[in-house]
Amino acid sequence: YCKAISQSSVFWVPMTSRDKYGNEYWNLSLVRRLPLAEADYNAVLVIKVSDNYLRTRINSQEYAAMISVNDREVFFNSNRSEYGISQKVPIDYDKSYYQYTGKEKINGVTYFVDVSTLYLYQSDSRLYICTMNDLGYVSIKRILTICVLILAVAILIPGLIIHFFTEYFTSRVLTLRQAMHQASTEDYDIRSYIQGQDEISEAFSDLEVMVRNIKKKDAEMYEARINEAELRNEQQVMEFKMLASQINPHFLYNTLETIRMKAFAANDKEVARAIKLLGKSMRYVLENTGTSYTTLSRELEHVNVYLDIQKLRFTDKFDGITEIGEEVDPEKIYILPLLLQPVVENAILHGLEEREHGGIIKISVTKHIEEQELLCIEVSDNGCGMTEEELAQLRRDIEQKDMTRSKSIGLYNINQRIKLTYGDAFGIQVLSVPDEGTRVRLYLPISRMAEKDSPAVCI
Incomplete structure (x- = not known):
């Protein structure tokens, strides 16, 4: 009453009232002074907003809401037993407009909280509306757990596929490596076999062709030595062919070992380039097997290709x-x-x-x-x-x-x-x-x- 007669503007306050049974009720009340004509007194008008009216429009099963006027007690709460208490969330009442969204831990429970300020029409009073949800944090943790599980499965399955593919690819390279090592020790009885239509199977096929050619040339050389007296000149020619057609198996072994290591890094461009260089080098070797000459420029080009292949190994x-x-x-x-x-x-x-x-x-x-x-x-x-x-x-x-x-x-x-x-x-x-x-x-x-x-x- 004292505040009402001291100012001409309206204001809002939380007020309590009791029914005939002595039960206390909290209401949001509009208070205003009413001057009386030709009188020395003032009337004070108090209009109370029905709590049930607010509850039917604000109350929610999903969110808890607390409303207070200025820094006064809570006049509306989703929990009827908590009327008349202070706001559970710290609020800076000195700010003309306060807003906060985040998480707060209240009584050991983590809530997602949103605090908003609402100015009331033609009044200096401010409503502070605090909305809280204790299920949102749990839901986010559950969603994060599900996302982590999905990511784990998404990583695990491709990882298993890559692992099995790598094992398959490695076994093929090791088979080729063993065959080439066997050939490098002049043991040409290669029993292993690589199936497929990729570059490794083609390289293995080229190795088999090379081994067959070497075995054939060995047989020819042996025959030439038997007839050394009569076929000395042919023996010399055969020796030249053997020298010219020799391909160092260690070079092929080291190159393909490099390709295997590059494949572990899953860099397709480098693997493709390595295979291209190897094919180019082998093509030059096979094209010049049995020939008596080549241009110096082609020989230098072949050496540069060989250097590029070795740079893949030694960076x-x-x-x-x-x-x-x-x-x-x-x-x-x-x-x-x-x-x-x-x-x-x-x-x-x-x-x-x-x-x-x-x-x-x-x-x-x-x-x-x-x-x-x-x-x-x-x-x-x-x-x-x-x-x-x-x-x-x-x-x-x-x-x-x-x-x-x-x-x-x-x-x-x-x-x-x-x-x-x-x-x-x-x-x-x-x-x-x-x-x-x-x-x-x-x-x-x-x-x-x-x-x-x-x-x-x-x-």
Whole structure:
């Protein structure tokens, strides 16, 4: 009453009343002063809003609602036993408009809470409406649990599929690896078999073709040795064919091992590129089996493909550099096929063996003018080099034939092919300095390399 007569504007307050039975009720009440004409007194009008009216419009089975005026007691609550208490959620009444949405822990239960401020018409009074839900947090936890289970299943099933596919793929690669290792030890009785229509089965088929060719050539070589007295020249031709058609199984093994490791990373582009490079290299080898010449440009291109394949294995271990002198036209010079790859392979596997990165394989092609005009092809590396004893032993291995040894066979074969084709004045020269690297030089006569039919012997 005192507040009503002291101001002319209306205001809202929570008020209690009792029925004839003494039960207390809370109501939202509108209070206003009413001036009386020609009187010294004022009347005060109080209009109470029915609690049942509010309950039919606000009450909800899903949400709990608490409403208060300003910082006064709660005049409406979904729970009838909690009328007249303070708001359960902290509210900053000093703000002209307070709003909060979040979670609060009340009496050990986590609620999702939304607090809003409502200005009342033509009044300075403010309603604070607090809506609470104790099931939302539980529902979210249940939904999160279901989502986690779904994600776990979504990861587990593809993981199992990938695992079984990887096991299948690995078993095929291991079968191919075992067959290639068997062939590398000159055991050509390969009993395993890989079915399918993919690149691995095709590589295995190529290996079988290679083994059959080697076995066939071994038989021919044996027959040529029996008739050595009468067929010495044919025996020499067969030896050339054997030297030219040899494909280092370790190269195929290492390349396919790299492809297998790339497949584990599930990077299809790299696998496709690796297979493409391998096919390109094998195609060059097979196309030049039995041929007597190829252009220097094609041989260098084959070596660059081989270097790209090795970079897949060793990543940043080395870089390849090719330098061709201005006086050399690689398109017009014909050389024996498959001369350079074993030299480059030897530089990578032995010359750069102790290097993790920063290695350089350099191929230089120049002309030398001494007693006659020579083509010099040099393959150098910046690896560990060799001591004088190791260099002397390597030079002996290159010159002396010993089929029982497993090292320097490639360099020996190349040296023999050059000497048998062009003469003993030509061949391989090896230079090396410890901790500075190794240089392998191939000396060939330019006068016999300008025409396609220049080689004297068909290899």
